[in-house]
Amino acid sequence: MSLKSLKKKRRIQVVALAAVALVVSTVLIGYAMRDGINFFRSPSQLVEAPPTPNETFRLGGLVEEGTLIRGDGHEIRFSVTDGGASVPVVFAGVLPDLFAENQGMVGTGRYIDGVFQASEILAKHDETYMPKEVIDALKEQGVYEDPNS
Incomplete structure (x- = not known):
């Protein structure tokens, strides 16, 4: 074998190994994130x-x-x-200090038999903040009023 064909063979091996490593890392990242990606939904x-x-x-x-x-x-x-629909929620735990009626909230959990069973509840962290997803859902229902206007 010539030196040129040996270099070409080595280069092909390196490229193939890099492609396999890329595929394996992509699969591992996807597998690790399968439970970490939680989609947002409004009540409607x-x-x-x-x-x-x-x-x-x-x-x-x-x-x-x-x-x-x-x-x-x-x-x-x-x-x-969100003004268009209402969903009952059950939560077993300690609510955030700023949790109150007529205030924005985001909960993580599952929808079982018509009830959202929350494992985590987040409330706004100051008097003016509301999560973007909640604002968008309220605007879609025509309920949201911008406090700055």
């Missing part, structure tokens, strides 16, 4: 197209006035609305 989107009970996603909107019920123990029940 959730009612229109309910997901499967084993799908974890984020639900956001306004905590509907008059629906916040603190049960025995740590269970809290309330409804989230």
Whole structure:
């Protein structure tokens, strides 16, 4: 074998190895993120197209006035609305300090038998902030009023 064909063979091996490494790393990243990607839904989107009970996603909107019920123990029940639909929520845990009725919230959880079972609840962190997804969902329903205008 000549030196030229040996270099060509080595170059092909390096390129093939790099391609295999790229494919393997892409598959590993996708596998690692399968549970880390949670899609956002508004109450209207959730009612229109309910997901499967084993799908974890984020639900956001306004905590509907008059629906916040603190049960025995740590269970809290309330409804989230975007003005077009309302979804009942159950959460067992400690709510954020700024959680209140008529305030924006985003929860992570699953939709089982018509109830959003939240594993995590996030509330706005100051008086003016509301998550972009929640603002977009409220604007879509014609409910959102910009406090700066």
